[in-house]
Amino acid sequence: MSIFPFVVVAWVCAVGLYGIITSRHLVHQIVCLIVVQSSTYILLLGVGYKTGAVAPYFYDIPLNTPAVDPVVQALALTDVVVEAAVTALLLAFAVQAHKRFGTLDPEELRQFQG
Amino acid sequence: MTPRQRRWIFLVAGGGFLAFYLWGLIGLPGFGNYPGPYGDIINAIAVPQTHATGVVSAVNFEYRAFDTLGEEFILFIAATGVATVLRHLREERDTSAVDEAKNRDVPATSDAIAMVTLAFIGPTIVVGWYLASHAQTSPSGGFQGGIVLATAFVLVYLAGQFIVFKRLSPIALTDAIEAIGAGSFAAVGIAALALGAAYLTNILPLGSTPGAVNSAGTIALISFFVGVEVAAAFILIIGELLEQTLIVREGDR
Incomplete structure (x- = not known):
């Protein structure tokens, strides 16, 4: 079962991608993109995990206690911030698209150029 | 392309991706067998070196501080982008439900x-406030604390006080606070340059006890500035999106 978390990563990523290509609503599509990005959190935390290790916080535990990799956890934090920024921008674009064209269906939006 | 064709292409491409992905997993160490060495080295040296007991914060605000600076400016630019995309167009004006x-x-x-x-x-x-100012001791930091601080302003809105929300966070003031938060992070790095050290070197005294609130030097300071920037950026983004509900286009009635 040692590859199970990485199979979960592939599953979450695939589910999100399927949602993006079949979506009929821009906001739904943005949520699907968040799902795709969530798979990277599982991947990052999965590669840094050590069986039986604790979180890398040595406030009340001895320094030599086995702890999981803090670098990938810091990367996951970066990931979350970038996702929040991307989501905010995409939602703003969706608002403008609805204002200009009166629809959020990607199929209908394709008829409008520019 | 019809949705049906698109679904078929996805199935074929997804199958190919899965095959290569599983193939790639075979050579990797399994889950729970972290091979190191970077994480183990950082875990061993971070506390003596930085006096921060939260090693994730030490990585974010010390070892990879330059990367975090870029990350913070991504958020800064996103807030600017949202404000630009959602600016009032010529035919729009503010109104209220009344x-x-x-x-x-x-x-x-x-x-x-x-x-x-x-x-x-x-x-x-x-x-x-606690999260933004305790990055050096416990699982917290400026990003988490800033989001929670911004939530307090959203609660004002949820209580039905949009006017109060706007009055509490005037755009010019929030803009200025966001810029001060982002600029102060960069300035901490420049202060190190002025003292002859490398950019973003931890130039402040580390404190005697690892894990104390006043320990870890610039880690605590940078985390606090990041908290200020993140809170202001999210108040701006949320405010811009909420304001859209008040805009009416001239031809709409």
């Missing part, structure tokens, strides 16, 4: 919701 439907009453926020959200504002600010 003007739009004079013959109908605006449904008031229920007292229960207003009570609960107003009661939560104080504790939310305290928790946000």
Whole structure:
């Protein structure tokens, strides 16, 4: 079962991608993109995990206690911030698209150029 | 391309991706067998070197501080982008629900919701402040704390007080606070340059006890500035998106 978390990563990523290509609503599509990005959190935390290790916080535990990799956890934090920024921008674009064209269906939006 | 064709292409491509992905997994160490060495080295040296017991914060605000600077400016630019994309167009103007439907009453926020959200504002600010200022000791930091602080302002809105929300966070002031937060992070790095050290070197005294609130030098300082920037950026983004509900285009009626 040692590859199970990485199979979960592939599953979450695939589910999100399927949602993006079949979506009929821009906001739904943005949520699907968040799902795709969530798979990277599982991947990052999965590669840094050590069986039986604790979180890398040595406030009340001895320094030599086995702890999981803090670098990938810091990367996951970066990931979350970038996702929040991307989501905010995409939602703003969706608002403008609805204002200009009166629809959020990607199929209908394709008829409008520019 | 019809949705049906697109689904078929996805199935074929997804199958190919899965095959290569599983193939790639075979050579990797399994889950729970972290091979190192970077994480183990950082875990061993971070506490003596930086006096921060939260090693994730030490990585974010010390070892990879330059990367975090870029990350913070991504958020800064996103807030600017949202404000630019959602700027008022020529044919738009502000209005309020009262003007739009004079013959109908605006449904008031229920007292229960207003009570609960107003009661939560104080504790939310305290928790946000605590998170933003304790990155060096426990699982927290400026990013988390800033989000919680911004939540306090959203609670004001949830209590049905959009006017108060706008008055508490005027755009010019929030803009300035966001810029000060982002600029101060960069300035901490420049201060190190002025002292002859490398950019973003930890130039402040580390304190005697690892894990104390006043320990870890610039880690605590940078985390706090990041908290200020993140809170202001999210208040701006949320405010811009909420304001869209008040905009009416001239031809819409």
